[in-house]
Amino acid sequence: MRLRGGYGALSASRNKPGYEMRLSLVVLFLFPLALALGIAIAGKPPRQSLKILAVVIPFQAFGALEAGFTIPPGYLVLFVILVGILARGEFLFFTSPGGKSIAIFLGIAVFATVAAIWGPALPQVAFSESMQYRAGPWRSPVQLALLFFHFSLFFVIVNYAKDRHTADSLLKVHLWMALVLACLGIYQVFAFTFGLPLTDCTWSVNLAESSATIKYSSIRYYSARIANYSVRTTFPESRDFAEYLLSAVPVTVAFCASGSQEIRRRFGFLASPTAAIIGLVAIFFTMSRSGWVFIIIALAIIAIRLSQRRLYLHLLITFVLLSAMSLFLVKVGFFTASTSSLWDIVSRRFDMYYVIHDPRMSYFVILWESFKSHPILGMGAGNFAIWGAAMTGSGLVHSAHGFLWASLADFGLIGLAALLAIFAAIFRRLNRAIKTSPRQSAQRAVMVGLFASLLATLFNSMFGGDRPQFYLLLIMGLAAAYSSLRSTEAAPGNGLTPTRN
DSSP: OOOGGGOOSSOOOTTTTHHHHHHHHHHHHHHHHHHHHHHHHHHHHHHHHHHHHHHHHOOOOOOOOOSSSSEEHHHHHHHHHHHHHHTTTTOOOSSSSSHHHHHHHHHHHHHHHHHHHOOOOOOOOOOOTTTGGGSSSTHHHHHHHHHHHHHHHHHHHHOOOSSSHHHHHHHHHHHHHHHHHHHHHHHHHHHHHHSSSSSOOOOETTTTTEEEEEEEHEEEEEESSSBSSOOTSOOOOSHHHHHHHHHHHHHHHHHHTOOOOHHHHGGGGGGGGGHHHHHHHHHHHHHHHHHHHHHHHHHHHHHHHHOHHHHHHHHHHHHHHHHHHHHHHHHHSSBBBBOSSHHHHHHHOOOOHHHHTOTHHHHHHHHHOOOOOOOOTTTOTTTHHHHHHHHHTSSSSSOSSSSHHHHHHHHHHHHHHHHHHHHHHHHHHHHHHHTTTTTOOHHHHHHHHHHHHHHHHHHGGGGGGGSSSHHHHHHHHHHHHHHHHHHHHHTTTOOOOOOEE
């Protein structure tokens, strides 16, 4: 699809003379560079390479490749890490919290996908030219392989983050990246308002068409009915950016709410009120309703399990800052004329008419029809996308618009139950570790933050994406790693006695 002009313009076209040659030269130059970086990453111990992966995870729409499906930089780094592990003859074990449940879920996914081969044939759909490569006969095995690939990140983390220093280092990189992007997101609001550079930082190469680079802002114009812009930084959608922030901001809030001096020594500025407030402000400007709801849930968990007094003080400062920023942005024209205050902004985003009539609600209608047709084992990996397109008469592959819903559609009730068992095992183990940690301990603050982040990110993943995001799996892996470390510390003979609160 080629849209020209305004928000519909692609940054380049195959009709431009010499463009394909210039693109070929760029690819030719980047290939040896990528090869050298790949060899360097593969040669590093995974505990070091994981920090590189944490840096590139949020670059989902910057430097990505469109080649039948989107290949973000994180895919390439994880692939190289796995190649390095195999080359050294190492193995990934499934003995961590949730590991056996993941193995069961993946086994069910394989069985459901194979069973679908002998099931009813999928309907024939006249897909648009740009979607045909996504709906070919290889779609199902590729989607199944991607599911295995995503979950491999969890096992890499729990197998190599086995000491506090490694786990802390990986968590710090993730939190620093989220803080940097939060600052970029806040800047983008003013950049959009005053016409400054870096209003949008999304850019990818469309190898599927061998013809164009893509600016996601050009083809995915955003309007929240109260403003014509919301921050996305390096993500294709503002909702994705909000979800990424949910995987990090509750941890920084938990750090400063704990008041632990050890936390401040271990994490420095990341444990300051400033870092927490920056993250909260950035989540607000994503204009993501689900992001707003689930950050409140995360904050409630932190208040109950750590300190209400410190948290309320930080929230008061955040509210005053947001009110002042909103008033200023209303005056300079960022928000629509009918918006006059912070409360007005929030209430308009939660207008029930627009919530009920959100186009995404139609996805759940199609999902229900799919469930009634294939309730036990679903339709097999990736097949709901084709079935849903036939139901809607669309020329685009369909989406379940949520990782849990995609599992229900593709692997049925059995698959969904197995998936929920994964998170139940991790939450149960993490909750036990929190309960046995001293009230003022640094480890308790870390684990409470991870518990709140994991819950908020998991809930938000119910509203977009058909596979578990890398940052969700990163938090899952860290939650399992820290809970295992606590179990080791509290084991008999370590001189530590479990303390219940």
